[in-house]
Amino acid sequence: MHITKLQPFILHAPVTRGGISDSTHSITHWGAPGVAIHCDSGHVGYGFSGTHAHLPTDRMIVDCITDGFGPLLTGRDPREVRDLWQTLYYNPQLRWVGRSGITHLALGAIDIALWDLKAKAAGEPLWRLLGGSSQKSVEAYNTDGGWLNWSLQDLVGDCRRMVEQEGYRAVKLKVGGKRLGDDIKRVEAVRNALGDDVRIMTDANGRWNLPTAIEASRRLVDYDVTWIEEPMQFDDCEGHRRLAESTSLPIAMGEQLYMAMQFRDFIQAGAVHYVQPDIVRLAGITEWWQVADLAHSYALPVVPHVGDMAQTHQHLCIAHPACHLLEYIPWLRDWMKYPAQVECGQFLTPEDPGAGTEPTAEALDTINKVS
């Protein structure tokens, strides 16, 4: 079995209500720049990164996939995922300009496509290929009702609908707006609407400095918030360590970290409690598993960020013992051949062969296909 062709693609999927904001970003579409890796066996593996649908940089990612990494892949056996990962990760020319950023996002998409291929060639869903299920079900928490640009009425209405009609027992709210007082009012309104039994997570997307993060954490604790996510600048390990020693509110972070050794530093410093690695930020599933094992050895729960909209992370969470909870955002469900399914707040276990990354034929034909 050998790789015959790399076919790049770029999907841009509309987000909820035409546009969402967090403390740091406002977007109208979610981007999935990726690659279809074709083999002589007829199998095709799909992998993609997760972006804010900025076409010029999406094009840089797919160009890096085809022009940078492509020559290292053509003719190779795609089932040799680990050997290929080593070859690509340590390639001197790409490493010189990479180790994070564009080249790392490109490598992540390729690694995901290779695992998709491997699972399809084995005729198994990825979670079974990875050793089967560590847990029989994975709980979903929903982020898609808590955006910072939602009115207070929409915020409370969406969260109530998710809990009362869709069966979620956990929702996430964005904080980090212009005034901390407004953040607290929004959390208080949702807590009052949902009662004490539903878990509320909060996410500041890197907005605060240390004193603000300390003040916010001390006030959020009053509403029984489960965690504060990305309270400070994404790479600021010392800042997160100082925050952790100053307050009792657990810290969640990791969606912006590119490398396993960054997670090592945060974990060793006691700067994170809920570890959130993302296969589309790291160099794919291969590097994600290193992070999940490390977190597990420190007894830290792994609650992945879903730059893939949970399509592949649902597989990883079934297989890895550190995972019991996973974020859900629905932006790719209309573009995927086998969209992730959540019922009564639980992910349904996927049984289709592969890693859940195959776009529909319509998606590949109609949205910004890169020829």
Ligand SMILES: O=C(NO)[C@H](O)[C@H](O)[C@H](O)CO
């Ligand atoms: O932080 C997140 N989840 O935890 C969301 O992925 C981001 O808010 C979106 O990508 C918009 O920037």
Ligand SMILES: [Mg+2]
């Ligand atoms: Mg986040």
